[in-house]
Amino acid sequence: MADSAAAAPTKAPPQGVHAALPHDSAARHVAGSAVYIDDMPEPAGLLHVAFGLSERAHARITRMDLSAVRAAPGVVLVISAEDIPGENDVSPVIHDDRLFADGEVYCVGQSLFAVAATSLAAARAAAAKAVVDYEDLPAAIDIAAARAMDLKMEASQRMARGDAQAALAASPRRVQGKFAIGGQDHFYLEGQIALATPREEGDVHVWSSTQHPTEVQHLIARVLGKPDHCVTVEVRRMGGGFGGKETQASLFAATAALVAVKTGRPAKARPDRDEDMVMTGKRHDFEALYDVGFDGEGRLTGLSLALSSRCGATTDLSPAINDRAMFHADNAYFLPAVEILSHRFRTHTVSNTAFRGFGGPQGMLAIERIMDAVAAELGLDPLEVRRRNLYGGDGRNLTPYHQVVEDNVAPQLIEELAASCDYAARRREIEAFNRASTVLKKGIALTPVKFGVSFTTTHLNQAGALIHLYADGSIMLNHGGTEMGQGLNTKVAQIVAQAFQVDIARVKITSTVTDKVPNTSATAASSGADLNGMAALNAAETIKARLVDFAAAKWGVAQADVAFTPDGVRVGGQTLAFEAFVRQAYLARISLSATGFYATPKIHYDRATHTGRPFYYFAYGAACSEVLIDTLTGEMKVTRADILHDVGKSLNPALDLGQIEGGFIQGMGWLTTEELVFDAQGRLRTHAPSTYKIPTCGDRPAQLDVRLWKAGRNVEATVHRSKAVGEPPLMLAISVHSAITHAVASVGDHKVFPDLDAPATPEAILMACEDVRRRARDV
Incomplete structure (x- = not known):
């Protein structure tokens, strides 16, 4: 694909690519009017689904008596493994994820059966009536x-x-x-949920909070024993995903679909937060x-x-x-x-x-x-x-998997950040502070990020898009990516608006749905904008080529004399309003709809030898974090963080800055406060906000400076020379863990290196401080 940024007209519309536009649903998010699946009006006859869950980590089921469940008030259907018409499997690759346990359970929280009832309370009350006997196995x-x-x-x-x-x-x-x-638990704000509606001949439509509608479609079809075309999966938005809805939405969607098809009534599966955390x-x-x-x-x-x-x-x-x-x-x-x-x-x-x-x-x-x-x-x-x-020159540019690093900008980023955040002087000041302070200690660290962008499973690096240009000049956009709050839809709409040189208000963003764009990959691997943006651009360019041919023939000009501009379509010496021009094309029977497709070039990988080029390019960043710890309690505070991140030529600086800040804070939570605890029986004990602590606004550093690297430009021909920004910023938070290590080491005057696992919770920091004191005395 050619460099689209270089091919764009000099004068761009103010709301095309590179503009700092708000998320398309930002106002609705703030007002509470953005519609998520649980906000949709409940259709008549809706059944609510609850699950019966395993209470053993590893056991043989010797008896499962569901008679009391079936007899409970409001219950319409109870289903277990024996009621599945197709395959009892909702796994993404290897067929080892059962929809319902069949004879043996392999973890606490595994689904044993599902209850469909007229209310959620009735379904949950009924599920609790099951009698299940186990013979424990080694776990x-x-x-x-x-x-x-x-x-x-x-x-x-x-x-x-x-x-x-x-x-x-x-x-x-x-x-x-x-x-x-x-x-780390994903702790998405919207939990797992699916709403299934039966259609004719056993077909089903499913709203699913999933990052991978195509996979959910295929797995529902597998469970139902039907072809993929019998199942339609739709996603308008998710309240967060972070990878937790890439594969594990399938269990909930397949159960809801199975209930809908068996009863002929719509069904909704929505676990509460505790169930969600235990099951996923x-x-x-x-x-x-x-x-x-x-x-x-x-x-x-x-x-x-x-x-x-x-x-x-x-x-x-x-x-x-x-x-x-x-x-x-x-x-x-x-x-x-x-x-x-x-x-x-x-x-x-x-x-x-x-x-x-x-x-x-x-x-x-x-x-x-x-x-x-x-x-x-x-x-x-x-x-x-x-x-x-x-990494550098002189042969120092080959990775352990034999990919040559051709776009290394880490040295420049590090030097620019170290200078702008005054790292050297601050480190000297911190060392002086620590010598004078016996209880409170400070730490500082500056760490880089180099993150490979592409699915390492090569065939997943593809995407499709669909664009309808209507006769009035409005544009309907659909693509295979999913919107989980990251702003993907806004970025792709900007790309389409830029291509046609129109205001983004002309572009309508629609739900991701499997009957419009088929066989899509998950919105994951930081590739959402790279893949879907380029597919949408491809579709737009296809329509534009038809329109250029039409204009050249109708007005008798050369194709080079037809141009899309912010003022309208220029044909020879005249400029026509975009909507008037499109209507002329419609009257001339020009096709105004097109699909687009994109497959990432250059990548290849041999898993048997772990060699090749799995990544199209690398995204880079650097972060400097400063922390303050209390050596008597283990309490820790990130007091300052400075971030410089490379997003290439940013498609949308506002959204990219938001992703960087959010990724850093989420990574900080992983490394400091978010502790998962399983007991000896395999039960998750941290399964609610009361026991599992994600970062809050109070944990955000008081001084947080996040900047995009102005010199950034992707050396590869990505869409408008941008770079991915979904995952790479999370690793910027490693600087926090290194800064804590620096602070703890100062307790022993840096004579010993602290044993500090992650997450560095207050308990872990306190124990590390005590250990450093003890070992430093022996040095």
């Missing part, structure tokens, strides 16, 4: 137990370049360490074990890194997520000789799933922790160690 709740039982999701994977063991043996200095990385997967928690060699200046010479993850009970997307953790274990650094091992453990807990960053944050945190450890061993500023290990 692995955490990584250690799964390792002891040798429960692997798939064979361990190895990614390598060079001879890491030989390099380690020859290294002047060497450090080993390990640490744990906790999971999280970010994978990891353990990292490293052995790193380096020279006296902190330049890495060899690295052996082992990553172990808790995948949960079923496969879901764990292979790809763990692969991406390996991909991002280099972050922005050249590793001369490296071996990365990835162990994917099956546990009897809810199946973990996609989460913003898709494994990348865990891999990236590992290497940043290593940089801090190397700096501590040498008594150097960690930023200086990071600078010395960045």
Whole structure:
């Protein structure tokens, strides 16, 4: 695809690309008038669905008596595995996610059956009447137990370049360490929900809060035992997704659809917050074990890194997520000789799933922790160690998976941010503060981000779009991406408005629906605007080409003399109002509708050898965070954060700034306050806002400076030379964890490197401070 920015007219409409426009639903969000699925008027005869859930982590079901459930007031239908007409499966890839348990349960919260009743209260009351007897089986709740039982999701994977063991043996200095990385709940504001309406001949229409309408369509059809064309899935907006609705919306949508088809009545499945958190997967928690060699200046010479993850009970997307953790274990650094091992453990807990960053944050945190450890061993500023290990020229531009880094701007970003936030002077001031303060300690860290953009499963890098240009000059836009609050629809509408050189008010954004654009990929991997924006541009250019041919023939001018401008369509020496021109084309029987398609070029990947070019390009950023900790209580506050992020030529600076700030805060929550706790029986104990703490407005740094890198421009021909901004900013928050590490280390006068797992909760910080005091006395 040609560089669309270069081809655009010099004078652009004020509301095309690069304009800082508000989200298309912003006013409705604030006013509370944006319609989500649970806001829709409930159709007559609506049935409400509740689930019966497993109370065991791993057990054989010896008896399930649902007679009292069926006899409960208001109950219309009770369904379990034996009532499924098609396949009992709602998995994205490997057929191992059952809609309802069949003889055996593999985690607490697994769905056993569903109740459809005339009210939600009646359905929940009925579900509680089930009598289920179990015969407990051996259960692995955490990584250690799964390792002891040798429960692997798939064979361990190895990614390598060079001879890491030989390099380690020859290294002047060497450090080993390990640490744990906790999971994270998506905590989307709108929970999982689906509303199904039966149609003729057993067909069904389903409103679903999903990031992947096509996959939900296919899985509903699989459960019903029908072709895909019998199922239509529609999404107007989600109240957040973050990856939690990429695969795991299917269970709720398929259940609602099954009830609707069996009863001939509409059905809604909407778990409450506790049920949602218990039933759905999280970010994978990891353990990292490293052995790193380096020279006296902190330049890495060899690295052996082992990553172990808790995948949960079923496969879901764990292979790809763990692969991406390996991909991002280099972050922005050249590793001369490296071996990365990835162990994917099956546990009897809810199946973990996609989460913003898709494994990348865990891999990236590992290497940043290593940089801090190397700096501590040498008594150097960690930023200086990071600078010395960045990708660069002279052969230092090859990743562990053998992709050449051709667009490296990390050094420039780091230097610009370090200067603008006055990093060096502030670090000196913090060291002086810490020497004088016995209780309160400060920390500071500046860390980079290099994040690969593309689905690492190559065939997913495709998108479609549909544009109708009506006779009055108004435009209807539909594409395969989903809107979950990130502003994708606004960006794609801006791209279409720019193409036709019209005001964005002419462009109507419509629901994502599978009967308009088929076979779409999930809105994930930060690729929503890249893929769908380019597909929409393709559709717009197809219509424009027809219109140019029409104008040239009708008015007897050369095609080069027809141009779309903000003032209208210029044909030779005259300019026609856009709507008048379009009506002329309609009267001349010119097709004013077109589909568009886009497939990302250049990418390829061989998973067997873990080599290739999985990413079209890289997005970069840097963040400097400053924290204050109380060494007597472990309390922590992020007092300041400065962020400089590369979004290429921003499609919409306002939306991009919002994504960067939101991603940083969400990453900060993952690394500081959001702690998932499972008990020995595999029950999630942090399943509500009362026990699970996401960041609030009070946790936002008092001083937060977020800037887009003005020099940014994608070297690849993305839509208008923009870069993805959905996932990369989350990893900027790694600077917070490194800053906390700096503050805790000061308790022992930096004589020892703190053992500080993630999340760095107040309890974890307090224990780390005590441990540092004890170990520093022994040095």
